[in-house]
Amino acid sequence: SQTIHQWPATLVQPVGSPLSLECTVEGTSNPNLYWYRQAAGRGLQLLFYSVGIGQISSEVPQNLSASRPQDRQFILSSKKLLLSDSGFYLCAWTQSLNTIYFGEGSWLTVV
Amino acid sequence: QQQVKQSPQSLIVQKGGISIINCAYENTAFDYFPWYQQFPGKGPALLIAIRPDVSEKKEGRFTISFNKSAKQFSLHIMDSQPGDSATYFCAATGGSEKLVFGKGTKLTVNP
Numbered sequence: 268s269q270t271i272h273q274w275p276a277t278l279v280q281p282v283g284s285p286l287s288l289e290c291t292v293e294g295t296s297n298p299n300l301y302w303y304r305q306a307a308g309r310g311l312q313l314l315f316y317s318v319g320i321g322q323i324s325s326e327v328p329q330n331l332s333a334s335r336p337q338d339r340q341f342i343l344s345s346k347k348l349l350l351s352d353s354g355f356y357l358c359a360w361t362q363s364l365n366t367i368y369f370g371e372g373s374w375l376t377v378v
Numbered sequence: 379q380q381q382v383k384q385s386p387q388s389l390i391v392q393k394g395g396i397s398i399i400n401c402a403y404e405n406t407a408f409d410y411f412p413w414y415q416q417f418p419g420k421g422p423a424l425l426i427a428i429r430p431d432v433s434e435k436k437e438g439r440f441t442i443s444f445n446k447s448a449k450q451f452s453l454h455i456m457d458s459q460p461g462d463s464a465t466y467f468c469a470a471t472g473g474s475e476k477l478v479f480g481k482g483t484k485l486t487v488n489p
Contacts, residue, residue, distance in 0.1 A: 308484070357422075366412060366427065367477050369414075372421045
């Protein structure tokens with residue numbers, strides 16, 4: 268069966284520091300991968316999606332970036348965090364356009 | 379065309395009551411309508427989904443009703459329980475379109 272792992276689960280970072288969130292999917296090949304952000308009590312905002320290695324599409328311009336160095340690995344990064352980057356970050360995968368499966372999420376607090 | 383409008387934003391129901399969450403869409407290319415359930419601090423999980431060739435789908439206490447002509451679909455939770463307290467997201471996809479989420483409904487079921 269397929270599983271998705273996302274880490275770290277929580278982190279507190281100072282403003283201006285770098286960020287790296289990592290996500291891996293097991294049990295499938297060539298998945299579509301996604302990064303979503305969810306502000307407290309808010310909806311799901313699609314940040315990036317990838318249909319293959321090295322192929323990244325950005326939905327919202329910001330100081331975040333994403334990379335897909337391997338088929339089942341998706342990384343969310345920032346060189347300098349802003350206070351507004353705080354939120355709940357969710358990695359997700361799908362093999363089709365229909366059902367998306369989410370990871371457990373990473374809580375980021377920028378202080 | 380890309381939006382899925384979800385209402386209400388929040389809902390309080392007594393134990394044993396019926397919870398109803400509504401969604402509306404515009405894009406006639408959408409042909410798959412899933413609902414996701416998210417508990418606090420967790421990633422959303424697929425709850426139930428429907429395709430427009432049926433008007434209703436039931437899984438246990440959860441029912442999706444679909445009105446193709448009105449471009450509306452709704453989630454009914456019968457005999458609501460405190461354990462159903464969560465945020466619910468409707469979504470839609472179809473053709474070559476990525477999954478589009480509603481803004482979510484926070485359901486509280488009082489004991």
